[in-house]
Amino acid sequence: MTTNNESQQMRAESPVGKSGRLKSVAVAAAFLGATLLGAAQAQAATTWKIQSVWDAGTVGYDLFEEWANSIEEKSNGELIIKPYPAKSVAADNNGLFEAVRNGVLQGMNPFTLYWSGKIPASVFLSSYPAGPDQPHQWDIMFYSMGMLEKTREIYKKFGLFYVGPIQHDANIIHSKEPVNSLADLEGLKMRVPGGMVAEVFQQFGVSTVSLPGSDIFPALEKGTIDAADYVGPAVNYELGFSQVTDYIMFGPPGVMSIYQPVDLMDLTVNLRAWNALDPELQQLLEDEVRIYSQKHYLTIQKRNIEAMKKFKEDGSKVTRLSQEDMDEFRRAAIPIWFNWASKNEDAREILDIQIEYMMNETVGYLSEDDLKGIEGM
Template sequence: MTTDHHGRPAGVTPRRRLLKTLAFAAAIGGMTLTGAPVHAATTWKIQSVWDAGTVGYDLFEEWCNSMEEKSGGELIFKPFPAKAVAADNNALFDSVRNGVLQGMNPFTLYWSGKIPASVFLSSYPAGPDQPHQWDTMFYALGMLEKTREIYEKFGLFYVGPIQHDANIIHSKNPVNSLDDLKGMKIRLPGGMVAEVFQQFGVSTVSLPGSDIFPALEKGTIDAADYVGPAVNYELGFAQVTDNILFGPPGVMSVYQPVDLMDLTVNLRAWNRLDPKLQQLVEDEVRNYSQRHYQTIQQRNIEAMEKFKEAGSKVSRLSQEDLQRFRKAAIPVWYKWANKDKDARAIFDMQLKYMMNDTMGYISEDDIKGL
């Protein structure tokens, strides 16, 4: 090796050696050349209840994959579709509580058996039926803070709601009124929704989304509620049913008109996160909620054309049916509100809002004696 007159390797200047030494020291000490600390990225594994290949999961995956760049490389969301880590909804809930997963993207209603208040954290039969009403309750009327207080009792942090869509019913035979439901066996979510439908002579069955198509195909159920047209078309419902039931004009559904999802994370994982990253996640959930909702609505319009091309026929319940449904639902609201103090606290917020003149959904006569 050739050396200079100081005995150093030829061509290596003192400045170059100094930079190499500083870079090595920075790598060892976790510092940049400017003295700023280098943070190791935090990775969260988050499972959705969307099946892979649906527009819902595609949107979720895209959003998760954007978090690394948005956080400057400090926070990575690793997305998983339904059943990828936790095999069912109960396992999903427990996996996030126990830290096997750091987060989940469920339909909030799924926890009605574990958290009774959750039936009031997504739209329920004949309740508030416009997405902006739910955003108002969460972000302006104190419902978000109360929800977080409830979830913390389970070792969870409820980051925020994610607007999704309405739920609709696909059936083998046409349904033109509530009376036509009598004697039918229908897949419905549990809790309050199932209880109201049972009052109209429906036999209700609870099934995960991935099990609906085979049940309709085999004829073990007559009809199924699931999400909106976009995802339901992708799941093949046009192949096994001929009819779609909506609510009155302007209302896709009378029983779950604003079916909310959410992002819920492990409380310990949340508390370990830097406050600036916590704020980023909260802001991003609100942004994602809007994008998710608008994209689903666009796809719904396209999907309805495809359903019609496949021969599906649309029927609508009447305003009279809506009033009958609400009359049957109100006592069930109170039944669930009285399950525990948390459910009652959430319901009280909503009842006050529904009775405000800006809404006018409920009158004193409607709740007399309850």
């Protein structure tokens, strides 16, 4: 039989008295709460797969991958972006477009001009011959003149959301012979993009050829073409263009390219995926795309400066067209702008924003006289 004194002593020596039991319950409750909170946060996290058109190992993809991976921390773990290089999920551009529309991928990082056959307005959502030729001009039109909102209206028709433009670079021309004026273009066989670019160069006697990027070097090496357009100096140097050409054609001072001076990329996502995001995450992504655009552009330009030094060391020479050549090129291009815009109402509305801007005295690229007699005006 246990005495009262013994019972009291046992309770005193027991590691779990009333106070101990309360502490245990509190610890268990805290643990359960933390577990449930962690589970809720894990469930709240959204993961997106986004494919770029940059190949793995390129400076373009390295920059995109770094940016994509930064979003998880910036969103406090609420949004995770898994980046993929070109062809890793969708094998080609057509497949990329459909993969994002269908939700196989939640987004893409393409060159906007790729969709000219699917979204006709996209021919005016990146630079075109003799149009706005400075990166800041495109930012002004997108972010200050309503072009971003109009672009988003257009993309929604395809089940897509256009988050924002990403500044990249100009496209330039490498040639075997010097091109010091538009007259020197006569008779050249030149690789250029199709569409408006080819049509304008044809006005100056150029025989235009369409070739994939991988075929340009051998075509120049064999002499089957006299000149070739491709991207900017940094990439073109890595492709060995200084080995097969002697000249680089630029526009007037301050203008690297007269035909595709601001080759824009963008971030486009599946519309359903976008609408499922919390508004604060949507705003974060919009802001981050603008920041990324600047970083991407500045990094590419730094590489361009370094590459031009290497071209010069290899013996390449820069030739420049004059401002008079630029004006003549624009006069040839204007009717072609309106011809392309007449094919699609959305394209015309985008061009109208740009015409208004180019006619403004702050820019001064166009006047009423320039547009007189143009069919489609």
